[in-house]
Amino acid sequence: MILYPTIELQNGHCVSLTRGDLDQPMIWHVDPVEKAKEFVASGAEWLQVTDFDAIVGDDQNAGIVEEIISTSGGNVQVAGGIRTQEQVERWIEKGAGRVVIGTLATQDPELVKSLAMAFPDQVVLAVDVWEDRVMTEGWKTKSGLEPSSFIKAYEGTPFAAIQLTDIASDVSDTEASLGLLTALSSETKTPVIASGMVRNVDDLSRLNYVGNIQGAVVGRALFRKTIDLKDAFAATMPQTEPTAQFI
Structure with missing residues (x-):
């Protein structure tokens, strides 16, 4: 399982949000570029950088994201406000390993499928779920799309991955979220x-037992230090059963 340490940006700062509330960010007083380098130095092969300002059409963090891509030493998955073909192409040209698309996928499925075909293994489909519906516009708008049907409509599209978020897990217990994740990933x-849904090492260990899980995004827990990155990497390693020794 691949771990994706995540840097979330707003107004040039590293932040964390609760249920995507842009008006009440928790600000972390660290340099986002240096934090990205720190994650890579600790063993991260992939990072996710989520630009919350881009969700509302503000590109003030673009320079920071570009610097992370060019200097961190890791592969960068860019998320937040990517809603046009031009934005997808721009970030890939800038060196992003992947781009995450959510809202656009609910608005123009044919365009998203064509982008995935043009950039195989570089487009990630984001499916953000609240009360059994796919959310859009940075979790602000509930669509009429049921997540299972939404995912099935894209079956066969060469996405690098599908990123599943149960928004309820952002503030509540993760057990129900694990059930949702298990059901959707099996489809x-x-x-x-x-x-x-990752708050601690135990959450990562549970994810190891869910089929078809390629990786996990971890952000706020790293900044709150409820999880140590090296311990997190250890928890994502394949578990081996003890082997009997015969003489």
Whole structure:
């Protein structure tokens, strides 16, 4: 399982949000570029950078994201406000390993499928779920789309992964979210990235037992230090059964 340490940006700062509330961010007083380098130095092969300002059409963090891509030493998955073909192409040209698309996938499925075909293994489909519906516009708008049907409509599209977020898990217990994740991941052949449900090492250990989980996004827990990155990497390693020794 691949761990995706995550840097979330707003107004040039590293932040964390609760249920995507842009008006009440928790600000972390660290340099986002240096934090990205720290994650890579600790063993991260992939990072996710989520730009909350881009969700509302503000590109003030673009320079920071570009610097992380060019200097961190890791592969960067860019998320937040990517809603046009031009934005997808721009970030890939800038060196992003992957781009995450959510709202656009609910608005223009044919365009998203064509982008996934043009950039195989570089487009991630974001499926953010609240009360059994896919949410859009940075979790602000509930669509009429049921997540299972939404995922099935994209079956066969060459996405790098599907990133699943149960928004309820952002503030409540993760057990119900694990059930949702298990059910949805079993309905697709595309690898799944779990998002929004990792608070500690035990959560990562539980994810190891869910089929078709390729990775997990971890953000706020790293900044709050409820999880140590090296311990997190150890928890994502394949578990081996003890082997009997015969003489």
